[in-house]
Amino acid sequence: MAVIFTTKAQGDLSNIARFYAKSYNLKITQRKVAIVLAGIDHLEKQPISVGLATLMPDVYYWIVDITTTDSYLVYFKRVGPDLRVYRVVPARAEPLTPEEVI
Amino acid sequence: MINPLKKYRGLKGWTVRELAEKSDLNPKTISFIENDRQKGSITTLGKLATVLGVDLEELAPLMDTTAADRGRAGQAARQAKEHPGRLAGMLTKEELETAVTEGDKEIALGQGISFSQIESRLAHLIATEFEERAAG
Numbered sequence: 001m002a003v004i005f006t007t008k009a010q011g012d013l014s015n016i017a018r019f020y021a022k023s024y025n026l027k028i029t030q031r032k033v034a035i036v037l038a039g040i041d042h043l044e045k046q047p048i049s050v051g052l053a054t055l056m057p058d059v060y061y062w063i064v065d066i067t068t069t070d071s072y073l074v075y076f077k078r079v080g081p082d083l084r085v086y087r088v089v090p091a092r093a094e095p096l097t098p099e100e101v102i
Numbered sequence: 103m104i105n106p107l108k109k110y111r112g113l114k115g116w117t118v119r120e121l122a123e124k125s126d127l128n129p130k131t132i133s134f135i136e137n138d139r140q141k142g143s144i145t146t147l148g149k150l151a152t153v154l155g156v157d158l159e160e161l162a163p164l165m166d167t168t169a170a171d172r173g174r175a176g177q178a179a180r181q182a183k184e185h186p187g188r189l190a191g192m193l194t195k196e197e198l199e200t201a202v203t204e205g206d207k208e209i210a211l212g213q214g215i216s217f218s219q220i221e222s223r224l225a226h227l228i229a230t231e232f233e234e235r236a237a238g
Contacts, residue, residue: 002217003217006213007213013220013224014223014227017227017228018231026232030228033224033228037217037220046157065149
């Protein structure tokens, strides 16, 4: 089982890390980024039940909460045991177009 | 059969109010779900599963699976009411199909990177940012 990040998802995570690095000290930055990664790691371990699978046909999103006001949407697709992550974007951002998801 | 939410909350020894505070949810919502008076959205149950430390599947019997049948509008309305900012993440089926097709191409071209690789890349990036700041 593996989590695979696309180029855009890699860029998103780098931007998130840089954002926190500008706003916080080293320890807090590491903690914030670790929470985002832990949220994605937790998602990978979820069996993805029928309720979620019927919500959208192919790509789903998962919410990773850093705090109650600081959350990210993880766009992903489950392919067999693996998880493909397409984007990791602020939950309160503008809607993404298909081009932006890829 | 005991309600799974009530069961896992009981195992933690938390009151409804304590679980509500930890999960950032309304106590009434939790109470309604526990007493089978209301089904939970994926977002709500995801939060509860995370706080309780259980797999989402454990709470699947409590999930509102009729949303897809009611269509995107009904789902969107519930999501908007529960988490206004999170509605932004929803795409239409057509949009998603396009995204998946193009995404598969990207993966096929070998541009993906694994979880462990991204972890080490981010650790390196953060370290570099702070080293540069210290040097500057």
